[in-house]
Amino acid sequence: MMRNQALSENSMPPDSSLVDVADLEKRLHELRSLMRKEDPRDAIYACDKLNRDFPGSGQGWYIASILALRINEPAASLRAIELALQVDADHTLWLLQKANCLGILGRGAEVRALASKMAGLVYPTAGLSASVGLLLTRLDMHREAEILFAEALKLEPKIASHHYNLATVQRFLGQLDEAEASLDKAIELDPIDTEAWALRSGLRQQTNENNHIDGLQALLQQVDDKPRKKATVCHAIAKELEDLGQYPESFEFLKKGADARRKNMRYEVNREIETMQKIQEVFSESFFAEDVEGFANAAPIFIIGMPRTGTTLVERILGSHSAVHSAGELNNFAVDLVNVVNSLAGESRMVQTDLVAMTGKIDFETLGEAYIDSTRSVAGEQAHFIDKLPLNFLYGGLIHLALPKAKIIHVVRHPMDTCYAVYKTLFASAYPFSYDLQELGKYFVAYHELMQHWNSVMPGAMHTVQYEDLVADTRAITESMLDYCDLSWEEQCLNFHESAEHTTTASAAQIRKPVYQDSVGRWKHYEKELQPVADILTEAGIAT
Numbered sequence: 001m002m003r004n005q006a007l008s009e010n011s012m013p014p015d016s017s018l019v020d021v022a023d024l025e026k027r028l029h030e031l032r033s034l035m036r037k038e039d040p041r042d043a044i045y046a047c048d049k050l051n052r053d054f055p056g057s058g059q060g061w062y063i064a065s066i067l068a069l070r071i072n073e074p075a076a077s078l079r080a081i082e083l084a085l086q087v088d089a090d091h092t093l094w095l096l097q098k099a100n101c102l103g104i105l106g107r108g109a110e111v112r113a114l115a116s117k118m119a120g121l122v123y124p125t126a127g128l129s130a131s132v133g134l135l136l137t138r139l140d141m142h143r144e145a146e147i148l149f150a151e152a153l154k155l156e157p158k159i160a161s162h163h164y165n166l167a168t169v170q171r172f173l174g175q176l177d178e179a180e181a182s183l184d185k186a187i188e189l190d191p192i193d194t195e196a197w198a199l200r201s202g203l204r205q206q207t208n209e210n211n212h213i214d215g216l217q218a219l220l221q222q223v224d225d226k227p228r229k230k231a232t233v234c235h236a237i238a239k240e241l242e243d244l245g246q247y248p249e250s251f252e253f254l255k256k257g258a259d260a261r262r263k264n265m266r267y268e269v270n271r272e273i274e275t276m277q278k279i280q281e282v283f284s285e286s287f288f289a290e291d292v293e294g295f296a297n298a299a300p301i302f303i304i305g306m307p308r309t310g311t312t313l314v315e316r317i318l319g320s321h322s323a324v325h326s327a328g329e330l331n332n333f334a335v336d337l338v339n340v341v342n343s344l345a346g347e348s349r350m351v352q353t354d355l356v357a358m359t360g361k362i363d364f365e366t367l368g369e370a371y372i373d374s375t376r377s378v379a380g381e382q383a384h385f386i387d388k389l390p391l392n393f394l395y396g397g398l399i400h401l402a403l404p405k406a407k408i409i410h411v412v413r414h415p416m417d418t419c420y421a422v423y424k425t426l427f428a429s430a431y432p433f434s435y436d437l438q439e440l441g442k443y444f445v446a447y448h449e450l451m452q453h454w455n456s457v458m459p460g461a462m463h464t465v466q467y468e469d470l471v472a473d474t475r476a477i478t479e480s481m482l483d484y485c486d487l488s489w490e491e492q493c494l495n496f497h498e499s500a501e502h503t504t505t506a507s508a509a510q511i512r513k514p515v516y517q518d519s520v521g522r523w524k525h526y527e528k529e530l531q532p533v534a535d536i537l538t539e540a541g542i543a544t
Contacts, residue, residue: 058087109377126155160190231261262435295368298405308421310467325380368402441536
């Protein structure tokens with residue numbers, strides 16, 4: 001714990017005009033050395049003493065803020081960085097640290113306000129410009145980030161990471177040709193940047209005349225002993241080989257990449273399955289028969305389901321309506337749920353299934369109101385906003401209890417197409433079940449059973465959209481979605497691919513095209529390789 005009383009709410013840095021600069025610099029140097037040790041206690045003690053002796057040193061308070069975060073005290077960290085900013089209100093690194101603290105504390109509106117202020121500034125170095133650009137990217141402020149990454153490139157045109165960062169926002173904004181050119185330059189400057197190679201592979205359909213397979217295979221030899229990089233390159237090769245119709249070879253590389261990724265993960269799929277089963281036990285039919293008061297707000301439209309099922313397509317269609325704002329994949333509901341449960345449980349430490357049991361005892365009106373409050377900064381000015389986090393399927397019943405007027409759209413796809421699409425996607429950190437076919441099959445069965453449960457205990461509360469029907473008759477299915485959401489018909493919903501709105505999902509490149517049916521039945525190219533999944537689904541009674 002940060003022990004110094006100088007971190008209290010009323011701390012103020014006095015005038016530092018009489019500071020012994022040489023002594024201060026010596027103490028700061030010693031403090032930075034102590035920060036490199038694993039155990040932070042010596043550094044905390046030295047920092048406390050430095051801030052007592054030199055309370056007007058912004059650097060001292062900045063270091064105190066960093067140390068407070070290391071010991072998981074974000075409130076103390078925020079107080080320290082605010083003291084640093086009293087010394088220099090425009091110090092970019094300190095402003096970034098404040099944004100980080102605010103984000104950890106869940107004060108999203110303040111983070112966005114601070115980021116908007118920083119977006120309008122001009123920075124003297126490429127590093128500062130890029131750092132602020134990365135903050136803006138995390139907040140989905142991609143147009144503003146694009147400007148700052150371009151400024152960084154003006155100052156340092158030969159730094160590969162600046163080209164890569166620019167490419168990421170160009171991709172989100174649908175500027176796919178520009179993104180490919182930026183990635184070409186990034187790879188020219190840093191030929192072993194595996195992320196840049198993979199991002200470039202996904203921007204377009206590769207052809208026999210124009211692909212990167214030879215370069216990727218040469219790169220694979222260089223990173224074969226680095227599991228994460230190996231997985232990235234293997235997935236990129238698999239994608240390009242699939243584009244060329246070389247299906248057995250594609251799956252061979254896909255499996256190599258998935259195996260490399262899974263080998264270095266600590267994960268047990270049975271724990272997630274037990275959690276889903278516990279959810280069904282707690283939120284039984286009798287639970288929904290009780291009179292539960294929720295928060296009466298009709299703004300949210302939740303789009304849920306397994307990843308890679310067409311949730312982004314549904315988001316783009318509905319988000320093109322004049323009364324709807326796409327807020328992206330928000331984790332607010334899960335965070336607010338945990339906060340409400342923790343306020344009820346106090347300091348008790350519980351396993352996941354115990355936490356699930358506790359959710360049945362919360363005040364659902366409080367949860368609903370907390371969710372609406374936490375999303376105000378991203379909800380837009382329209383009457384409705386979309387929360388498109390697929391994993392919210394876990395909370396389908398809780399969402400309905402907390403927000404009975406909210407709309408919930410469940411997107412489903414052929415089970416085998418779903419499992420193949422998930423298996424071939426290299427996710428940043430989520431969905432650890434996706435890299436092993438047995439675990440993927442078991443997880444899908446648990447998901448399927450949970451969604452059947454939600455439909456059983458709250459009939460009519462959710463609207464199901466079948467992906468194959470959506471791409472076959474987009475107008476009819478869009479009409480049914482709009483009718484469910486109590487929205488009038490707008491022709492622009494069918495022209496979603498012309499929208500300038502960005503998207504940050506794995507479908508960022510594909511979603512710029514009109515509706516297409518190329519992905520329907522794609523799993524059949526790999527029927528033999530996917531047999532382990534088919535066997536698990538068939539045994540569970542799920543038609544394949």
